[in-house]
Amino acid sequence: MHHPIIKSTILAGLATAAVFASGAAQANRLDDVKAKGSIVCGTQNASSPYGFQDPKTREYVGYDVDMCKAIAKEMGLKLVHKPLSTEARIPEVKMGRVDMVAGSMAYLPTRAKEVDFSLQYLQGNIGVLVKKDSGIKTLADLAGKKVCASSGSSSAAIASKVLTKSDVLTFQTISQCYLGLQNDKVAAMTAGDLVLLRFKNDSEKTSTPTELLSEPTYTEHIGVVVNKGETDLKNAINVAIEKIDKSGELSQIYDKWMGKDSIYKLNRTFKVQPVDRAN
Numbered sequence: 001m002h003h004p005i006i007k008s009t010i011l012a013g014l015a016t017a018a019v020f021a022s023g024a025a026q027a028n029r030l031d032d033v034k035a036k037g038s039i040v041c042g043t044q045n046a047s048s049p050y051g052f053q054d055p056k057t058r059e060y061v062g063y064d065v066d067m068c069k070a071i072a073k074e075m076g077l078k079l080v081h082k083p084l085s086t087e088a089r090i091p092e093v094k095m096g097r098v099d100m101v102a103g104s105m106a107y108l109p110t111r112a113k114e115v116d117f118s119l120q121y122l123q124g125n126i127g128v129l130v131k132k133d134s135g136i137k138t139l140a141d142l143a144g145k146k147v148c149a150s151s152g153s154s155s156a157a158i159a160s161k162v163l164t165k166s167d168v169l170t171f172q173t174i175s176q177c178y179l180g181l182q183n184d185k186v187a188a189m190t191a192g193d194l195v196l197l198r199f200k201n202d203s204e205k206t207s208t209p210t211e212l213l214s215e216p217t218y219t220e221h222i223g224v225v226v227n228k229g230e231t232d233l234k235n236a237i238n239v240a241i242e243k244i245d246k247s248g249e250l251s252q253i254y255d256k257w258m259g260k261d262s263i264y265k266l267n268r269t270f271k272v273q274p275v276d277r278a279n
Contacts, residue, residue: 030232033099038078041068042098045083049194049257049264050104053083063257064102067121070249071102071224074240090114093227100237106220107275116230117223118237120278121250123270125216126155129196130188131181132209139215142166145187148177155190155217162217163190174199182208190217197264221270221278245272 033039043051043064051062060083072079082098089103093115106124107117128147130136136145143165149156151170159168169186171177177189178199189196196212203210224241226234244250254268255261270278 028232029099029227029230030236033075033077033233038080039072039075039100040080040082040098041072042082042084042089042092042101042103043068044086044089044103047086047104049262051083051102063122063253064104066253066256067102067224067244068100070244070253071100071237071240074243075236089225093225096227099226099233101225103225104222105225106222107278109276111225112276114228115225116228116234117225117275118234119241119272120221120223120270120275121241121272122222122254123278124220124222125193126158126190126218126220127193127196127216128188128190128213129178129181129199129210130213132211134187136188137213139163139213139217142188146185148180148186148189149191150174150177153191155192158218159190181210182206188213193266194258194264197266201263219279221275223275241272 043060043062045060046052047062049062051060051064053059054061060081065081068081069079082092084092084098084101084103086103089101089105090111092098093101102121104122104124105111128139128142136142139162142163145166146169147159147163147166148169148171149159151172153174156168156170159166171180174189174191174195177186177191180186181189182203189199193212193216200210200212224237226237241250250272251259251268258264258266259268
């Protein structure tokens with residue numbers, strides 16, 4: 001027969017052990033993924049060229065998917081890829097349903113209060129597209145001119161802060177801005193570089209070619225995201241990213257999706273460095 005005091009002491013001890021075990025698991029997700037032998041990496045599910053479904057193979061591909069593969073391989077872990085909606089990226093990390101997200105997430109101080117960012121593994125610019133014969137070469141040349149952005153976009157918000165001497169207009173879609181540019185309703189349009197490059201490529205088939213200004217309105221610094229306080233996991237991911245960079249694999253992934261092997265033909269200019277201090 002068990003003595004009630006001894007029994008209650010044992011139960012209290014078990015409860016305390018459970019709390020510590022839970023706390024240890026939460027505090028060190030790196031141990032968890034090592035024990036499982038696999039890591040769950042989330043990407044966006046419909047954002048080309050970052051993470052999207054190949055229409056032919058139905059498999060998820062993209063820059064971020066390749067980064068998930070490379071990081072998992074470098075850490076000696078099997079990858080479990082999880083496609084996510086844009087809105088689900090942070091909630092899925094915080095609920096522990098994914099170990100990390102390579103979701104083209106730009107560092108923002110407000111985001112950094114909820115999740116931790118790895119070193120920068122990608123950088124993106126918000127740019128400005130103008131007609132090639134417009135004579136506009138710099139952001140300063142846009143003073144007094146109409147600049148179009150899609151309604152509710154971050155490009156519009158940034159343009160309002162950066163291009164204070166311009167008349168920033170918002171149209172419902174970025175395609176409407178392009179029509180406005182072609183019809184001389186606006187002198188320029190602003191959006192993410194990759195979006196603008198598609199319009200630039202299309203314009204080269206017309207009698208009114210366009211060009212992208214070399215000076216961006218804003219530069220986004222993008223890192224892999226883990227749950228707040230998962231320092232060991234974040235450090236292990238940082239080590240993996242640095243190795244991927246030094247081996248040349250990071251540049252290969254960039255060239256495949258955004259560089260010389262892609263439709264965008266961009267040159268990699270960013271370095272692997274802390275997102276909050278990158279330039």
